[in-house]
Each structure stands twice: as C-alpha cells, then as structure tokens.
Amino acid sequence: MALLAWGLALALLGGALGQGALAPAVPTAWGDRIYPQLGQAGLDVTHYDVALRVPQPGTRTLQAEVTLTVQATRPLPLLSLDYLGPAVQGVTWNGAAVRYERAAGKLLIRRALAPGTPARVTVRLAGPAGRVPDPDLPVDLGWQALPGQGTQPGVNFTFSEPDGTRAFLPVNDHPGDPAAFTLRVTVPRGVTAAASGRQTAVQDTPQGRTFTFEQREPIPTYALAVHVGPLERVDRPAVQVGGKVVALRDYFPPGTPVNIRAPYERTGEILRLLGEWFGPYPFATYGSAVVTPPLPALETATLSTMPVTSSNVRVIVHEAAHQWFGNSVPLGDWSDTWLNEGFATYAELLWAQAQGKEEARAVLQAWRDSVQNRPTRPLVARTPAELFDRSAYVRGALALHALRGAVGDGPFRAFLQTYARTRAARPTRTADLLALARTELGPRAEGVLRTWVESPSLPPLP
Numbered sequence: 447m448a449l450l451a452w453g454l455a456l457a458l459l460g461g462a463l464g465q466g467a468l469a470p471a472v473p474t475a476w477g478d479r480i481y482p483q484l485g486q487a488g489l490d491v492t493h494y495d496v497a498l499r500v501p502q503p504g505t506r507t508l509q510a511e512v513t514l515t516v517q518a519t520r521p522l523p524l525l526s527l528d529y530l531g532p533a534v535q536g537v538t539w540n541g542a543a544v545r546y547e548r549a550a551g552k553l554l555i556r557r558a559l560a561p562g563t564p565a566r567v568t569v570r571l572a573g574p575a576g577r578v579p580d581p582d583l584p585v586d587l588g589w590q591a592l593p594g595q596g597t598q599p600g601v602n603f604t605f606s607e608p609d610g611t612r613a614f615l616p617v618n619d620h621p622g623d624p625a626a627f628t629l630r631v632t633v634p635r636g637v638t639a640a641a642s643g644r645q646t647a648v649q650d651t652p653q654g655r656t657f658t659f660e661q662r663e664p665i666p667t668y669a670l671a672v673h674v675g676p677l678e679r680v681d682r683p684a685v686q687v688g689g690k691v692v693a694l695r696d697y698f699p700p701g702t703p704v705n706i707r708a709p710y711e712r713t714g715e716i717l718r719l720l721g722e723w724f725g726p727y728p729f730a731t732y733g734s735a736v737v738t739p740p741l742p743a744l745e746t747a748t749l750s751t752m753p754v755t756s757s758n759v760r761v762i763v764h765e766a767a768h769q770w771f772g773n774s775v776p777l778g779d780w781s782d783t784w785l786n787e788g789f790a791t792y793a794e795l796l797w798a799q800a801q802g803k804e805e806a807r808a809v810l811q812a813w814r815d816s817v818q819n820r821p822t823r824p825l826v827a828r829t830p831a832e833l834f835d836r837s838a839y840v841r842g843a844l845a846l847h848a849l850r851g852a853v854g855d856g857p858f859r860a861f862l863q864t865y866a867r868t869r870a871a872r873p874t875r876t877a878d879l880l881a882l883a884r885t886e887l888g889p890r891a892e893g894v895l896r897t898w899v900e901s902p903s904l905p906p907l908p
C-alpha cells in the first residue's frame with residue numbers, strides 16, 4: 447500500500463482508538479520526545495531469537511531469521527516494528543504466513559494483538575543493511591562493515607545508539623522496551639563471532655561455524671552487540687561483583703599491540719570497584735571488543751565496543767558503568783540520556799578516587815574546566831544534537847556530585863544501589879530519579895538534584 451494510504455489508515459485507527467482525528471501518521475509510536483516515530487506503545491517484545499548469517503564478513507550483506515516473542519500491554523490493532531533493513535522475504539505469525547507492509551521506517555503486520563495472548567512473529571530477511579544517520583557524528587548507525595585486507599577476512603560489528611538496530615533487524619526500537627536475546631551467528635570457518643550474552647555453543651555446519659549467545663536479562667535494542675571478524679578471544683579469571691560471579695572475556699583484532707591490550711587486564715578490578723558503589727553486576731558476563739575505526743566507545747551489553755583510540759582505563763570504567771546505567775536501568779525517553787551519561791561519567795570519579803587524591807582532583811578539575819565559561823543546559827535534552835553533549839556527561843556527573851555532597855557518602859552509595867536495583871528493566875525518566883531521591887534521601891536532597899536538573903544556568907559548583 448502506498449505511504450499516504452497507510453498514513454490515512456493508521457490515522458483512522460488512531461481515531462478508532464480514541465486518539466483523535468488529528469493523530470500523527472503512526473499514532474501507535476512510543477511517544478518519545480526526541481524520536482516521536484520510534485517504537486510502538488503497548489508492545490512488549492520479551493525475546494528476540496536472531497539466526498544471523500554473515501556469508502562475507504566485511505560487506506554490508508547479511509541474512510537473518512528473526513523470531514520475536516511479542517505481547518500486548520493494551521489491545522493493539524496491528525504490529526508496528528521499526529525496520530530499515532534488508533529486503534524482507536517473508537513473515538509468519540505463530541508459524542503461518544502473513545501479509546506485511548513496509549512504510550516510513552516501519553514493518554507493519556495487520557494482526558490484532560490482545561493482552562494475555564503472546565505471539566511469535568518470524569521475519570526472514572536478506573541483503574544489504576540500511577542506513578540510519580547518527581544524530582551528531584558523520585557516520586551511519588547500525589551494521590558496520592570494514593573490508594578485509596589481503597587474505598585477512600573483513601569485519602562487521604553493531605554500533606547502534608540511539609536508533610541503528612532497526613537498520614538491520616526488525617525491532618521495537620525504543621529503550622523503554624528492553625528484551626532478552628538469543629543470537630546464533632553463522633560465519634565462514636576461520637572467522638569468529640561475538641555477541642551480547644554468554645556463549646553457549648559453537649557448532650560446525652555446512653554453511654560455516656555457528657556461535658550461539660544467550661542474553662537472558664533484558665537489554666535495550668541499541669545495546670545489542672554483534673562482532674564478526676578474525677578476532678582473538680581472551681578469557682580472564684571470573685570476578686565477584688557485588689556478590690555476583692561474572693565471567694570475563696575480551697576480543698581483539700589480529701595484531702593488536704600490547705599497549706592497547708594492557709588496560710583491559712584491569713576490567714575485573716574495575717568491575718569490583720563499581721560493584722561496591724552500584725551493587726551486584728546486572729549480567730552474567732562482561733568484556734570489551736576492540737574495533738579499529740575512530741568511533742566513540744559504546745556500552746554494548748556485556749561486551750563494550752571499544753575503538754583502539756579509546757582503549758584506556760577511563761573509558762573502560764565509563765562503559766562498564768553503563769552496564770548498570772543504561773543497559774540494566776533503561777531510558778524511558780531519549781531526552782533523558784543524562785541518566786546514562788551522567789552516571790557513567792560519575793563512575794570515572796569513583797575510580798579516580800580509588801586511585802588516590804591526585805587522580806580525583808584531576809578529574810574534578812577537568813570537569814570544572816569543561817563547564818566553566820561555557821553554556822550548559824537543563825539536563826533533559828530537547829534535540830537529537832543534545833543527547834550526547836557536554837551537559838549530558840559533565841553537568842550530569844556534577845549533579846550527582848552535588849547530591850553526594852549534600853547527603854554524604856553512605857546515603858549516596860545506598861541511593862545508587864537502590865536506584866540500580868529498583869529500576870532494573872523498568873523504563874526510567876528523570877522524574878523517577880527525582881522521586882526516588884525524595885523518598886530515599888529527603889526533600890532537601892531532592893531539591894539539590896532538581897536544581898542541577900532544571901536550572902537554566904550552571905548552579906554553583908560542588
């Protein structure tokens with residue numbers, strides 16, 4: 447059906463649902479302040495089973511059979527998935543073929559979904575990944591491809607925050623609907639696959655080698671990690687983090703020099719320190735996959751994506767902290783990215799303080815230098831360009847430092863742990879953090895935090 451006709455049909459459905467005659471073209475979207483078109487309100491994807499074939503690593507071509515286990519939290523007239531990926535070859539609903547339409551970044555399946563009756567929807571796709579521009583960098587999000595050199599196989603990996611996963615998989619692409627994932631990645635023999643979660647099997651098949659990963663705890667779609675290439679896997683001794691045993695493994699491209707590898711040897715030590723502040727590590731495994739392009743580091747779940755140029759302890763600490771804040775405690779709205787970036791940046795100070803007074807002073811001084819005499823903004827972002835700006839990171843971290851100063855170390859630590867525990871897998875907004883500050887730490891503490899969140903100018907530095 448033509449785009450216009452779909453817009454009309456959806457607007458009518460919106461009217462029938464009581465959303466008014468002037469409902470937007472996709473009235474069932476999540477309602478995000480920054481990305482109003484993303485996601486479907488009332489849809490809960492509990493699990494994605496992804497059988498992914500990468501026949502030629504380093505190219506944009508992939509094949510996949512994706513089975514979503516979906517349920518409705520309110521009656522839904524249709525299923526509306528975010529999708530800009532390869533050609534769809536077929537869709538089934540509980541095993542029976544169904545019609546589908548692609549329009550305006552959505553894969554639409556006109557089947558009603560009633561609360562209490564889950565369905566399994568399978569999408570088969572093949573071809574080149576789609577393109578989703580980054581909100582501020584000159585790169586495309588989603589499925590990255592680095593051609594091989596000489597006899598060396600090429601590399602692929604995911605780089606999707608905020609909305610790039612839809613460039614290669616049909617997903618409810620909003621962090622407010624985190625889900626579990628099973629990944630079975632088939633690659634040519636001699637090539638390694640890595641992904642979020644624990645590796646549970648490696649099997650040789652006629653098509654190549656299939657690596658299976660289980661990510662049991664729900665994660666936001668943008669945090670899904672998949673890496674394919676001539677990678678070397680390094681296993682490290684497991685660590686206890688806040689009472690939980692965490693298996694550690696990293697992946698390196700061939701020829702990664704020792705000075706780039708060295709900081710990753712401290713991952714266990716870093717997790718233990720963060721666990722003392724944040725409580726039990728939320729997942730079963732952790733580590734990093736090192737990549738060569740000059741991208742920012744990304745906290746992909748259980749397997750952070752670490753450019754060679756970001757391979758230092760400060761960034762490792764930052765991405766590790768995101769496993770609690772962002773991956774386990776998911777955003778309820780993209781305007782609240784400071785809840786991810788402010789907490790992860792704050793972890794850099796917690797680490798520095800554990801190294802000594804000099805290190806801690808240096809981090810605080812760097813934060814002051816970065817915000818003094820430069821404009822900052824209230825912490826809830828208003829535009830895509832603000833999602834990962836200085837205010838999200840540095841003013842966000844300073845807001846937490848001000849809160850800590852107001853209540854003292856013990857209550858602050860207890861507060862961080864309560865926040866991490868009670869908000870796990872629950873879409874979280876700035877108002878939720880403020881409400882928790884009020885109940886756990888009192889109205890005065892909440893007032894301090896609120897000033898840092900809302901003030902048009904930078905409050906006096908703590």
Ligand code: ARG
Nearest residue numbers: 580607608742743744745834
């Ligand atoms: N969340 C990442 C980090 O700070 C940063 C992602 C930046 N992304 C972007 N699209 N500009 O760890």
Ligand code: ZN
Nearest residue numbers: 764786787790
């Ligand atoms: Zn970050």
